[in-house]
Amino acid sequence: MSFSSIELFAGAGGLALGLEKAGFEAVLLNEVDKHACATLRQNRPNWNVIEGGIEKIDFTSYRNKVDFVSGGFPCQSFSYAGNQRGFDDVRGTLFFEFARAIAEIQPKVFLAENVRGLLNHDGGRTLATIEAVIANLGYTLVGSSVLKAMYYRVPQKRERLFLVGVRNDLADKADFSFPKPHERLMTLRDGLKAGELYDCDVPESIGQIYPAKKKAVLDLVPPGGCWRHLPDAIQREYMKKSYFLGGGRTGMARRLSWDEASLTLTCAPAQNQTERCHPDETRPLTVREYARIQTFPDNWEFKGTMSAQYKQIGNAVPVNLAWAVGNSLIHLLNSLDKTVEKLNQSNCLQTL
Secondary structure: OOEEEEEEOOOOOHHHHHHHHHOEEEEEEEEOOHHHHHHHHHHOOOOOEEEOOHHHOOOHHHOOOOOEEEEOOOOOOOOOOOOOOOHHHHOOOHHHHHHHHHHHHOOOEEEEEEEHHHHOHHHHHHHHHHHHHHHHHOEEEEEEEEEEHHHOOOOEOOEEEEEEEEEHHHHOOOOOOOOOOOOOOOOHHHHHOOOOOOOOOOOOOOOOOOOHHHHHHHOOOOOOOOHHHOOHHHHHHHHHHHHHHOOOOOOOOOEOOOOOOEOOOOOOOOOOOOOOEOOOOOOEOOHHHHHHHOOOOOOOOOOOOHHHHHHHHHHOOOHHHHHHHHHHHHHHHHHHHHHHHHHHHHHHHHHO
């Protein structure tokens, strides 16, 4: 059975595509970034993509007509977080708009996703405020977990926080559990070469290049290595003051390895703090390599400038992770419908 859905903060469609594969039918997707909207329209002309700020959308016409709402709201600072004032605690944040949409639509189930850092943001007060608002909306959290993408057929060490809420009148009937990990971990080789994930090697595409000086340094880094594998004199020159800080910073001058999952992709592949160098060639990952690591299909076309494409892909939820979570959500909605149907049948028999 398929279920209707609305997705907010849709980006380039990683979450939406995974949910579609699981069986959801999107009736509306909202996104403020014009390039991401162009990407969604290019790949799914039938999707109802509403471009612009969420604060301008009235969702009341969808009340009790949509099964499911999802979205990865940006986590800004919650100036008054933790004061236990419900909506008043989050006014001015995009989470408030996400909560308003749920209040107006009244879906059976919602999914909120965000970065792992939300768990400890502002000493945990931000998440506590979010949980309080969810309760005030009339929903019960039935699932809250950080999932590591590499356990769900994604060749990347990305982590995302997922919150699943069920409307209170259905919550005692909810049967939900997060998906079980895949039997093996995916590596960069799985993402970029023909194999279990894709039937061909990654297609060629546009991509950034390193300046000559940076390339000369990264030429010296072995697969899986970083600045610590450089000669000491080059470490000092490349790291400058950071050299004396000690500790990790293993994203700097980092070359990926074929036999490990990629580090989490960022919005740009060549930033000094988060370099993602190809395992063999001394260059940043290309746009299509980025997309493969996020498990987008090769026919998913990204619109906008090269920088805009990297940003869209780097911000996305990995498609296969979204698919795995989506399957668990479909099971939840099916269980709710079956339980409600049995209760209705029982009530009918009692009135006869």
